[in-house]
Amino acid sequence: MHILFLSDNFPPEVNAPASRTFEHCCEWVKAGHQVTVITCAPNFPKGEVFGGYRNRLWQAEEMSGIRVIRVWTYITANEGFLKRILDYISFMLSAFFAALFVRRVDIIVGTSPQFFTAVAAFMTSLLKRRPWIFELRDIWPESIRTVGAMRSSRVFDLLEKLELFLYRRADAIVAVTHAFRDNLIVRGIDGGKIFVVTNGVDTSRFAPREKDPELVAKLGLQGKFVAGYIGTHGMAHALETILDAAGKIRTETGGERFRFLFLGDGSNKATLVARAAEDGLDNVIFVDTVPKDEVVRYWSLLDASIIHLRRSPLFETVIPSKLFECMGMGIPVLHGVRGESAMIATREQVGLTFEPENADDLCRVLNFLVSEPEVLQKLRDNGPLAAVKYDRLVLAQNMRTIIQGVVSKARTP
Incomplete structure (x- = not known):
């Protein structure tokens, strides 16, 4: 054929x-x-x-x-x-x-x-x-x-x-x-x-691995809890919500414990970078798109992956593909998308959901995840088990x- x-x-x-x-x-x-x-x-x-x-x-x-x-x-x-x-x-x-x-x-x-x-x-x-x-x-x-x-x-x-x-x-x-x-x-x-x-997910590529030591040193992530967004920085993703959360976390903790990593490009990338600089968000790191073979090295840096789309009935019908890559890597998901994909994340017990475009709710699930190491480990362990189905x-x-x-x-x- x-x-x-x-x-x-x-x-x-x-x-x-x-x-x-x-x-x-x-x-x-x-x-x-x-x-x-x-x-x-x-x-x-x-x-x-x-x-x-x-x-x-x-x-x-x-x-x-x-x-x-x-x-x-x-x-x-x-x-x-x-x-x-x-x-x-x-x-x-x-x-x-x-x-x-x-x-x-x-x-x-x-x-x-x-x-x-x-x-x-x-x-x-x-x-x-x-x-x-x-x-x-x-x-x-x-x-x-x-x-x-x-x-x-x-x-x-x-x-x-x-x-x-x-x-x-x-x-x-x-x-x-x-x-x-x-x-x-x-x-x-x-x-x-x-x-x-x-x-x-290609489970032969996206599998649990230790944090890449070279990138940890390069990006200054030693001892930090890293929450990251990897993917297109477009209008549909409303990534301003993550910047709002980064600002709130920085105010609450002094910015020492957390780092927010953005990897990728898109129509809103320049606006996000400018906004982070204007607000003095020194706990936010932006990285441009990297070659396909390098992506898993950056995934390995994440203690939690943030998946987010605008609050819209239409986006309740989508399943972001990065959800499955997170499963394969054993990375807990903070899932800010309603609908079918949220049901998958909950059913497979691979992440926690929060309300889209609600920075306070994102801060809530992030703080909960950090304060409950047993929950964090359970979500990590469940990921690769669920990835087999996909x-x-x-x-x-x-x-x-x-x-x-x-x-x-x-x-x-």
């Missing part, structure tokens, strides 16, 4: 879509399938092309047995609605034309968060007369309106019509949460073609089964 996968994020980028796509494709190759990925020059989230790459019309390479075709796109930082739309549309067009030259394809998969990649997958399926799957990672464009990045109701209505059209025309939809599946069914999409394959290998096999089912159905007269 030849799987053609369209995704505008792929390694060496280190965000969740890139990691999920790469790890799934690796497992499909190991299972004997041919996989071609069409993506762009790596540039997320700064909008700067990574070293060793150029933004060309066409460039090809092989990664772990996967044929990777990189196409030209309009590259911009992950900020500004109009610029991002231009980025998305340029990839849609470039990916579609590149896909026409990929031969003997059995199925096409287009992944979100934004659905323009799915548009390219749909158009490719029409011309190649092959089935296609919409991998749904985000309810878009609703998520854009939720964070206030889009105000025009007319534009939103048009995008939503296109969104629903794609759901209806897809041969199958693979959603990353059960809440996404429920959302689509309520909106009239056939539940029989919607499957759920959650995000997960092993990326098993999830990749589940999605492969779905893909094979769609291909077999298409071949049946």
Whole structure:
């Protein structure tokens, strides 16, 4: 079986879509399938092309047995609605034309968060007369309106019509949460073609380890309780809440016991750095995005991981992928996201929940965790046990089964 996968994020980028796509494709190759990925020059989230790459019309390479075709796109930082739309549309067009030259394809998969990649997958399926799957990672464009990045109701209505059209025309939809599946069914999409394959973790990479001594010394973390946020610093994440908590903790304790570590980049990064400097938050440390192979070294520094999104009904339907990485590493989670992901954190007993955008509540759970070493250790121990249920290998096999089912159905007269 030849799987053609369209995704505008792929390694060496280190965000969740890139990691999920790469790890799934690796497992499909190991299972004997041919996989071609069409993506762009790596540039997320700064909008700067990574070293060793150029933004060309066409460039090809092989990664772990996967044929990777990189196409030209309009590259911009992950900020500004109009610029991002231009980025998305340029990839849609470039990916579609590149896909026409990929031969003997059995199925096409287009992944979100934004659905323009799915548009390219749909158009490719029409011309190649092959089935296609919409991998749904985000309810878009609703998520854009939720964070206030889009105000025009007319534009939103048009995008939503296109969104629903794609759901209806897809041969199958693979959603990353059960809440996404429920959302689509309520909106009239056939539940029989919607499957759920959650995000997960590569347990061979994300496993318990001692704090990296070199980084501890470099960042001055000796003897500190480190609470950290690792990931995109975007509008949806409302990371000002963590800065507010850092300020309160600093006032209460003099800033000696705790350190708050931020790793990553995004549209709000500069604002957060400026705010921390203005408020004199010397207990906050910012680190730019690091290569994929270095990420676990920084995860190891954390005594607790903070996961946070804005307080919104839409975000109650998402499951941040970093939750599973924390499980694998045995890092207790301070979980500021309501809904399905909070239920997972509670059910698996891997973390404590707090109210989104409530710095006082974050301080409460943080202080409780520090004051109860037995609870802290229990959460650490439960993480790797829970991670086994979300092993990326098993999830990749589940999605492969779905893909094979769609291909077999298409071949049946």
